[in-house]
Amino acid sequence: MRIIVDAMGGDNAPQEIIKGCIQALETLNVHIILVGQQEVIHKELKKYTYPKEKVEIRHASQVITNDDIPTKVIKEKKDASMVVGFKMLKEKEGDAFVSAGNTGALLSGALLKVGRIKGVHRPALTPIFPTEKGCAILVDAGANTHCRPENFLQFGIMGSTYMEKVEAIKNPSVGLVNVGTEAGKGTDLTKEAFSLLKNAHINFFGNIESREIPVGNIHVIVCDGFVGNVILKLMEGMGLTFYSEIKKIFTKNPITYLSALLVKKGLKSFKKKMDYREHGGAPLLGIDGAVIKAHGSSNALSIYYTILQAQKFVDTGVIEEIRQNMTQEAKANEY
Amino acid sequence: MRIIVDAMGGDNAPQEIIKGCIQALETLNVHIILVGQQEVIHKELKKYTYPKEKVEIRHASQVITNDDIPTKVIKEKKDASMVVGFKMLKEKEGDAFVSAGNTGALLSGALLKVGRIKGVHRPALTPIFPTEKGCAILVDAGANTHCRPENFLQFGIMGSTYMEKVEAIKNPSVGLVNVGTEAGKGTDLTKEAFSLLKNAHINFFGNIESREIPVGNIHVIVCDGFVGNVILKLMEGMGLTFYSEIKKIFTKNPITYLSALLVKKGLKSFKKKMDYREHGGAPLLGIDGAVIKAHGSSNALSIYYTILQAQKFVDTGVIEEIRQNMTQEAKANEY
Numbered sequence: 009m010r011i012i013v014d015a016m017g018g019d020n021a022p023q024e025i026i027k028g029c030i031q032a033l034e035t036l037n038v039h040i041i042l043v044g045q046q047e048v049i050h051k052e053l054k055k056y057t058y059p060k061e062k063v064e065i066r067h068a069s070q071v072i073t074n075d076d077i078p079t080k081v082i083k084e085k086k087d088a089s090m091v092v093g094f095k096m097l098k099e100k101e102g103d104a105f106v107s108a109g110n111t112g113a114l115l116s117g118a119l120l121k122v123g124r125i126k127g128v129h130r131p132a133l134t135p136i137f138p139t140e141k142g143c144a145i146l147v148d149a150g151a152n153t154h155c156r157p158e159n160f161l162q163f164g165i166m167g168s169t170y171m172e173k174v175e176a177i178k179n180p181s182v183g184l185v186n187v188g189t190e191a192g193k194g195t196d197l198t199k200e201a202f203s204l205l206k207n208a209h210i211n212f213f214g215n216i217e218s219r220e221i222p223v224g225n226i227h228v229i230v231c232d233g234f235v236g237n238v239i240l241k242l243m244e245g246m247g248l249t250f251y252s253e254i255k256k257i258f259t260k261n262p263i264t265y266l267s268a269l270l271v272k273k274g275l276k277s278f279k280k281k282m283d284y285r286e287h288g289g290a291p292l293l294g295i296d297g298a299v300i301k302a303h304g305s306s307n308a309l310s311i312y313y314t315i316l317q318a319q320k321f322v323d324t325g326v327i328e329e330i331r332q333n334m335t336q337e338a339k340a341n342e343y
Numbered sequence: 344m345r346i347i348v349d350a351m352g353g354d355n356a357p358q359e360i361i362k363g364c365i366q367a368l369e370t371l372n373v374h375i376i377l378v379g380q381q382e383v384i385h386k387e388l389k390k391y392t393y394p395k396e397k398v399e400i401r402h403a404s405q406v407i408t409n410d411d412i413p414t415k416v417i418k419e420k421k422d423a424s425m426v427v428g429f430k431m432l433k434e435k436e437g438d439a440f441v442s443a444g445n446t447g448a449l450l451s452g453a454l455l456k457v458g459r460i461k462g463v464h465r466p467a468l469t470p471i472f473p474t475e476k477g478c479a480i481l482v483d484a485g486a487n488t489h490c491r492p493e494n495f496l497q498f499g500i501m502g503s504t505y506m507e508k509v510e511a512i513k514n515p516s517v518g519l520v521n522v523g524t525e526a527g528k529g530t531d532l533t534k535e536a537f538s539l540l541k542n543a544h545i546n547f548f549g550n551i552e553s554r555e556i557p558v559g560n561i562h563v564i565v566c567d568g569f570v571g572n573v574i575l576k577l578m579e580g581m582g583l584t585f586y587s588e589i590k591k592i593f594t595k596n597p598i599t600y601l602s603a604l605l606v607k608k609g610l611k612s613f614k615k616k617m618d619y620r621e622h623g624g625a626p627l628l629g630i631d632g633a634v635i636k637a638h639g640s641s642n643a644l645s646i647y648y649t650i651l652q653a654q655k656f657v658d659t660g661v662i663e664e665i666r667q668n669m670t671q672e673a674k675a676n677e678y
Contacts, residue, residue: 139584140584140587140588150522153522153529153530154530185573187485187488187568187569187572187573194488194569195488195489195569217572217576218572218573218574218576218577218580219576219577219579219580219583220580221577221580222577222580222581222583222584223580223584231573233522234522234529234530234570235569235570235573237522237552237553238520238522238553238566238570238573238574239553239573239577241552241553241554242553242554242556242557242574242577242578242581243577243581244554245553245554245555245556245557245558246557246577246578246581246582246585247581248554248557249474249475249557249558250581250585252475253475253613253616253617254589254613256609257606257609257610257613258606258609260609263605264605264606264609266602266605267601267602267603267604267605267606268602268606269602270598270599270601270602270605271592271593271599271602271603274591274592274593274595274599275592278588278589278592281588282588
């Protein structure tokens with residue numbers, strides 16, 4: 009399998025991106041195509057020993073930054089690593105594309121350069137995050153701040169497909185984020201979305217309140233991109249606050265240090281369990297190609313896991329399955 | 344000061360409600376008027392010794408449950424404890440009204456029976472919650488799932504007034520929840536709200552991402568009631584998940600128990616710091632009377648703190664200040 013990696017995207021590019029690729033080469037059966045400024049990539053690669061035949065460099069002279077305006081930059085910086093990466097994916101020079109760059113540009117670029125799966129109205133940005141019982145997918149986390157009920161239906165189907173295929177969860181449970189659990193709760197939008205999801209070929213649990221999200225009984229969290237963005241970032245923020253408070257407790261004096269030593273194993277496994285990175289990045293579900301957004305602040309480990317995720321994504325045929333489910337759902341709605 | 348308390352509202356009514364009132368009488372200089380079924384209240388009160396002259400009972404034969412339809416029940420159950428409580432507040436038989444009952448009914452009842460402060464378009468449900476640096480107010484947490492930009496402006500002003508008066512925070516910082524921090528981010532609604540808030544007589548920080556909320560640099564969190572409800576419940580859920588995971592770590596074996604003993608003080612003060620109850624309930628800001636919603640699952644301690652909050656609310660003249668700020672803002676927008 010050939011994974012195209014944007015060597016220039018993200019806060020820690022190119023160093024951590026390339027380091028993560030090298031780690032991936034050590035354990036995964038993948039070829040990596042690094043896209044970006046040749047000299048910069050060469051210089052980084054020199055730091056490592058790795059199977060040369062498994063790495064390719066594709067030169068791209070320009071770089072998209074976080075200050076660039078998404079829709080504009082995709083058209084203007086034609087030789088940006090991200091744009092070149094998309095073209096390569098479209099032309100099947102690689103099986104998946106991973107980038108930690110400008111999220112808006114990645115969304116615009118994927119739509120413009122790769123396109124949607126037939127039948128999908130709105131692709132979504134769908135991060136996977138840890139829960140008490142495993143993990144869940146958030147559809148949508150920010151690609152669509154305004155949604156129509158049909159979008160929610162497709163979010164449910166796409167998220168369900170991902171969790172079933174990539175995370176191997178049988179019959180994943182789908183929940184619609186709302187202000188209450190009763191069927192009649194919420195806005196006109198959520199009410200209509202509810203009835204569409206209820207009749208879809210998915211395991212629809214119903215409305216959920218956000219307090220259920222971290223518990224983990226629901227595997228697919230459906231909401232519009234505004235609400236999803238708030239959920240994702242609040243979970244991150246709460247996590248950071250908790251860690252910082254716990255750290256304060258344990259680093260107060262020699263006795264608390266001793267206490268930390270006694271629960272070291274438990275703390276470590278808790279931290280590991282709650283580590284976002286191990287679940288990889290956020291796929292752009294609905295795009296007719298495997299595009300995975302790695303976190304902007306990705307380090308080597310995040311990139312490693314995102315490449316692993318890209319590999320599973322391609323191996324399990326998520327896109328083909330979404331295509332089929334869309335056709336099936338469209339037919340069901342015709343009659 | 345006379346606090347009217349709905350003795351029949353909430354999951355633990357009347358026992359915990361009345362127990363909380365007794366606790367309040369021990370330390371606060373308040374009179375309590377308990378509204379509800381006389382016999383039930385009498386029976387509970389008999390359990391305690393307390394200054395009899397400071398407690399009054401107002402009989403109300405009916406009870407509003409969580410299954411009742413808010414707008415309907417306020418009109419139909421005319422002798423419900425909540426409805427009677429509102430009437431008493433309106434007729435100045437008491438200075439504030441505290442209830443842990445049906446939130447929707449409380450919102451409807453407050454609007455119908457007490458009314459809005461002149462100039463306020465939409466009252467809001469505004470819980471106070473702990474942050475790393477103290478506490479913050481969320482405006483709105485569910486009263487208005489649909490909002491117009493002017494509502495956000497008023498939310499900012501009302502929240503700011505509350506934090507300045509009741510929590511004694513000078514020049515509280517107001518943030519608009521959005522999907523990014525730049526001024527141009529978000530939906531048409533947030534963009535318009537941004538420009539209104541920017542020109543208001545408040546300390547407007549600008550757009551904030553939800554990861555900033557638990558940190559505590561922003562004291563007034565402005566958003567629509569749908570997003571606010573998601574934020575509030577997700578914070579609750581994350582807190583519960585985190586505690587349950589920490590508990591698992593410490594209760595694993597004798598050694599981890601020992602570890603817990605060594606950081607007992609730190610854990611306790613962390614728990615206290617993050618305890619929602621100490622900040623009281625959620626005022627209904629914009630209502631022309633002090634109405635405070637206690638959490639549905641309130642125990643005696645929550646009720647105690649909600650009564651304390653009601654006392655501060657009245658003492659500091661929040662409503663009069665909001666009235667003045669509304670007039671000032673309306674004038675400013677005329678020219």
